[in-house]
Amino acid sequence: MMKISVVRRRVARSGILALLLVAAAVFTLPFLWSLSVSLQPPGDVFRWPMKLVPDPFTLENYRRLWTEIPFARWLLTSAGVALAVTSANLFFDALAGYAFAHLRFPGRNVLFTLLLATLMVPAHVTLVPKFMLLNALGLVNTYTALVAPAMVQVVGIFLMKQFFESIPRQMEEAAFIDGCNRFQVFWRVVLPTSKPALAALGIYTFQGNWNEFLWPLVVATTSDRFTLPVGLAMFRYEFRVEWTLLMAGAVLIALPTLIIFLVFQRLFIQGIATSGLKE
């Protein structure tokens, strides 16, 4: 009796393992293949039979990215914008999240419901009026336009609020008695204990902003303000499709988020777990 169930479980386990291997191939092979294309010499990338290992092998496409298109410029813009947006979110989202978690004030519930309601609004709904506002302010095609609308995000406020609610208040009480004001308590006592939540929010924000496409596509109108995804998209449309060069660009855009993910896997998963599921 015992033996049969053990055998059955083993069979089920290897069946699931086989299916998982197939699924993992479907999820990762497109990336490996694009890496392979990026290492091929420019020319026919559709030669059948297709081979995963590039032969002949070359780094020429990566060299051309830096010399023939303003890839370095786009990279700098992307990195600068993502870092600015991330630091703004870490500070402002934490401030607002703290107010919602630990302070009582009139209109608290109404305001919080309003914030949550904005999560239900798809991006293209506010796209047109947002652009018109920035145009009226004369800010189209500036770094301000790329950064300002993303400086605060409701998901971030929500994530920080959830975290702050789990912090015991005794520590704050002690700091109050020592004569700190509320901002000092927040800055010196609450924030230092919130490093895991801040790290999760920072990674989430950086990655989201690094990949952002629609907004920079709309407000960046000349090549010197493009972020990486917009630059690559424009490159695809304005030149004839050069697959090997395009793939090299794609690989370099994907690389930072991939590395951040592999290093901080835990925090990614923690971020999702706390932002959506515990309420």
Place this chain on the structure above:
Amino acid sequence: MLSKAISRNTGPGRPADMPERRREARAAYFFLLPALIVLSLFAFSPLVFIFVVAFFDWNLFRADLHWVEAANFVELAGDERFLTALRNTTVYVLGVVPAQTLLALLLALAVSWNIPARGFFRAAFYIPAITSSVVTSIIFLWIYSKPGLLNYVLFRFGIEGPDWIGSPKYALGAIMAVNVWSTSGYFMVAFLAGLRNIPASLYEAARIDGAGPWARFQYVTVPGLKPTLFFVVTLGIIGTFQVFDQIYMMSAGGPVNATTTLSYFVYNSAFRYFRFGYAAAAVVLFAIILFVTRVQRRIIRPEAP
């Protein structure tokens, strides 16, 4: 409460005459100020302003601006491309959301089994979710082209595949498949968190009561995952409603509008034809249609949520 207020009022820099309540509220508004400024400018007022823009013939690049009453809406109702966009968006949401939810659940269940290299599998499924949509679009554009990887694999099985993105018949489905591929890893992680929140004692109790694996799944796992399911479906619907990047990168709405979704229609009207009023009207009309269908469903089947 009173004693607390007194003890706090003795600290330096605190006006003793201001009641604790009001001081707390003032601090709260101060803490909220930056967030409220940014959100008012870029989230709340656009939501109001769009209803104004919808009634104008508004072109930013010609300094003319006319109040056109409902002309934008009348034109939309007869615009074949708008109606196609509505249909495509509906197909997109109704196709992608169930598929990605089911796939995410299956992946989560499989990964939560006691198997070797779980961490590897989890990471492999999650990587598309953290990768730029421009990148995944370029990769799949290559995979889907006539002599591309997909057709090569099909050829090995003796099937001759079409030019996936170039054919009005397959283009939308092909892009939907990319969407399922790229987002189910994210929702898998949500399901994994949900699975972890189900107390092990419930499974133990069910086992003692003689429930088999299937019964345990049906009566413990499924009810336990309900909040996660709600989260996943809600986020899935919002995410698929606003699909833009893949459409822009892979098909530009074509061939013959086969992949024009609402967000792409809005983008095109505003940023290609510079008809901002018309684009705003499309958003407003769509919101009205959504609202009416919901109300209608309430009237026809009052018990439905």
